[in-house]
Amino acid sequence: MxxxxxxxxxxxxxxxxxxxxxxxxxxxxxxxxxxxxxxVAVPDEEAASVLGAIKSKSPLPLIADVHxxxxxxxxxxxxxxxxxxxxxxxxxxxxxxxxxxAAKERSVPIRIGxxxxxxxxxxxxxxxxxxxxxxxxxxxRNTAFxxxxxxxAIKLSLKASDVPTMIEAYRTIARQxxxxxxxxxxxxxxxxxxxxxxxxGIGLLLNEGIxxxxxxxxxxxxxxxxxxxxxxxxxxxxRDVGPDIIACPTCGRCEIDLARLVREVEKKLSGRKTxxxxxxxxxVVNGPGEAAEADIGIAGGRGMGLLFxxxxxxxxxxxxxxxxxxxxxxxRINGQ
Ligand code: SF4
Numbered sequence: 001m002x003x004x005x006x007x008x009x010x011x012x013x014x015x016x017x018x019x020x021x022x023x024x025x026x027x028x029x030x031x032x033x034x035x036x037x038x039x040v041a042v043p044d045e046e047a048a049s050v051l052g053a054i055k056s057k058s059p060l061p062l063i064a065d066v067h068x069x070x071x072x073x074x075x076x077x078x079x080x081x082x083x084x085x086x087x088x089x090x091x092x093x094x095x096x097x098x099x100x101x102a103a104k105e106r107s108v109p110i111r112i113g114x115x116x117x118x119x120x121x122x123x124x125x126x127x128x129x130x131x132x133x134x135x136x137x138x139x140x141r142n143t144a145f146x147x148x149x150x151x152x153a154i155k156l157s158l159k160a161s162d163v164p165t166m167i168e169a170y171r172t173i174a175r176q177x178x179x180x181x182x183x184x185x186x187x188x189x190x191x192x193x194x195x196x197x198x199x200x201g202i203g204l205l206l207n208e209g210i211x212x213x214x215x216x217x218x219x220x221x222x223x224x225x226x227x228x229x230x231x232x233x234x235x236x237x238x239r240d241v242g243p244d245i246i247a248c249p250t251c252g253r254c255e256i257d258l259a260r261l262v263r264e265v266e267k268k269l270s271g272r273k274t275x276x277x278x279x280x281x282x283x284v285v286n287g288p289g290e291a292a293e294a295d296i297g298i299a300g301g302r303g304m305g306l307l308f309x310x311x312x313x314x315x316x317x318x319x320x321x322x323x324x325x326x327x328x329x330x331x332r333i334n335g336q
Pocket of ligand 1: 249250254286
């Protein structure tokens with residue numbers, strides 16, 4: 001990760017980490033949806049004590065998210081996690097020292113996760129609140145602290161729920177350090193609100209070449225994060241992963257149930273990683289022309305549709321066969 005490596009998509013489980021079965025089940029669902037790194041909350045020693053069991057069954061690298069208590073972080077390292085996320089703003093300096101020493105011995109990278117909601121009090125006072133400059137100073141201060149122990153396996157995040165603050169904080173830190181950056185808008189809300197905030201905040205930064213890993217924060221099932229994350233990466237041509245479905249908004253010319261078709265195709269393709277561009281258009285007037293770049297598509301007519309490839313019409317198919325025919329063609333193109 002970092003440098004010229006592809007942007008990595010990360011998520012976080014919402015289960016009680018002490019419930020190994022439920023947590024592993026959610027990690028597997030996330031992995032199937034495309035997630036590449038997973039973080040679990042480690043609120044107490046009981047949760048820390050099961051991390052090894054979770055890791056042994058996890059198809060994804062496991063990051064332990066620890067606040068306040070160094071002994072929990074130390075136990076997480078002992079359990080063999082692949083990474084640690086700490087928020088230095090809420091951990092004793094003596095404690096951080098011990099954690100860094102243990103992480104160094106076991107080559108466990110640490111993400112310094114600065115958060116506007118838990119910024120060090122002196123920085124809040126100095127800047128009059130959790131401003132972008134305050135977040136950046138916190139990240140730099142804690143980076144320097146870890147570096148004092150010869151520790152450089154560091155990743156940084158500077159999350160805020162306010163999008164302009166988050167953008168400015170990452171821009172500021174990107175000018176001052178080469179450490180990999182994990183991007184996220186924190187507490188971004190439910191699906192639509194989060195997708196908008198994340199597309200603006202994370203998307204803008206990625207487009208400027210800032211960021212190495214991303215996490216979309218959505219209230220609810222974390223699997224929903226994957227669609228937004230890969231959607232942002234695809235829209236910016238940063239990663240060509242999974243199907244890109246182009247669909248028209250429909251208008252008075254549309255004589256098929258396009259919304260249902262899009263829903264069904266999306267559902268059938270969910271979790272697929274092979275890239276393919278599919279255009280689902282309401283009519284033949286503009287459909288094939290508007291979607292000339294698509295690998296495959298359908299332009300609707302009255303109860304039927306025109307199957308087209310790369311903007312060229314191939315044959316007519318009845319509406320009842322849309323999904324079956326499309327899936328057969330998609331599988332053929334993707335070699336499945
Ligand atoms: Fe309307 Fe046809 Fe354009 Fe869809 S493709 S918005 S149905 S004109």
